[in-house]
Amino acid sequence: MKPYLAAAIQLTSVPDLQKNLAQAEELIELAVRQGAELVGLPENFSYMGEEKDKLAQGDAIALESEKFLKKMAQRFQITILGGSFPVPVDNTGKVYNTTLLIDPNGQELARYYKVHLFDVDVPDGNTYRESSTVVAGTQLPPVHFSEKLGNLGLSICYDVRFPELYRHLADKGADIIFIPAAFTAFTGKDHWQVLLQARAIENTAYVIAPAQTGNNYGRRLTHGHAVIIDPWGVILADAGEKPGIAIAEIKPTRLEQVRRQMPSLQHRVF
Numbered sequence: 001m002k003p004y005l006a007a008a009i010q011l012t013s014v015p016d017l018q019k020n021l022a023q024a025e026e027l028i029e030l031a032v033r034q035g036a037e038l039v040g041l042p043e044n045f046s047y048m049g050e051e052k053d054k055l056a057q058g059d060a061i062a063l064e065s066e067k068f069l070k071k072m073a074q075r076f077q078i079t080i081l082g083g084s085f086p087v088p089v090d091n092t093g094k095v096y097n098t099t100l101l102i103d104p105n106g107q108e109l110a111r112y113y114k115v116h117l118f119d120v121d122v123p124d125g126n127t128y129r130e131s132s133t134v135v136a137g138t139q140l141p142p143v144h145f146s147e148k149l150g151n152l153g154l155s156i157c158y159d160v161r162f163p164e165l166y167r168h169l170a171d172k173g174a175d176i177i178f179i180p181a182a183f184t185a186f187t188g189k190d191h192w193q194v195l196l197q198a199r200a201i202e203n204t205a206y207v208i209a210p211a212q213t214g215n216n217y218g219r220r221l222t223h224g225h226a227v228i229i230d231p232w233g234v235i236l237a238d239a240g241e242k243p244g245i246a247i248a249e250i251k252p253t254r255l256e257q258v259r260r261q262m263p264s265l266q267h268r269v270f
């Protein structure tokens with residue numbers, strides 16, 4: 001592993017597939033021009049909208065999203081995480097909330113279906129029932145082993161509240177953990193940064209957290225603040241509240257240093 005730049009992209013995805021892909025492409029290009037070799041897109045990067053509309057267009061969204069990720073990876077010679085997009089599940093009328101890691105040749109490196117579904121009545125009056133349209137994955141997320149970029153662990157959004165999933169990634173050797181999200185503005189203001197820093201600190205790993213921001217559709221407001229966090233928990237870059245990018249250097253020497261200074265992973269009892 002050598003030092004390199006990683007970018008977490010922040011979007012306001014709306015109920016318009018082509019518009020979202022165009023917005024994503026612009027920001028990927030910006031990240032690449034600044035030197036990023038690893039780029040992450042947020043949860044539902046290609047479509048944020050009413051559940052019924054997302055389902056109705058499920059096949060097109062899945063097909064176009066995967067095609068787009070492979071095209072971007074090859075054109076810009078980057079490794080790219082498609083934070084998430086819906087992939088229809090046969091005979092269910094539902095989808096998997098899916099994240100996909102693609103290499104610069106356009107080859108799939110890893111895939112994960114979101115395990116924890118956001119079925120929550122948020123105190124701001126909004127009700128979320130992700131399970132009404134999404135089938136929960138049943139497998140823990142993979143870690144992709146890369147000599148060049150470090151070991152990359154996957155997860156999605158609401159997973160961030162379940163530390164056992166990240167301990168699994170750490171056990172598998174994750175150096176860098178992706179947490180692409182569409183956090184609600186209401187929960188995000190109090191929980192987002194704290195949870196992300198905790199996952200970085202307790203697993204002494206980098207966290208790359210691409211995000212949705214602003215008013216995506218109807219009353220859906222997302223928190224923004226795509227961030228990159230180092231293994232000590234320091235926020236290296238924060239995209240703020242507008243669409244944009246958070247970009248920072250991933251350094252193997254920093255990983256080694258923090259793991260030496262704070263060897264908590266080696267002191268586990270349970």
Ligand SMILES: O=C(O)CNC(=O)[C@H](CS)NC(=O)CCC(=O)C(=O)O
Binds near residue numbers: 118188
């Ligand atoms: O809503 C959509 O259109 C697309 N789906 C999402 O954004 C997903 C599932 S509803 N959102 C989350 O998991 C938010 C978690 C969260 O905010 C928390 O844990 O506090």
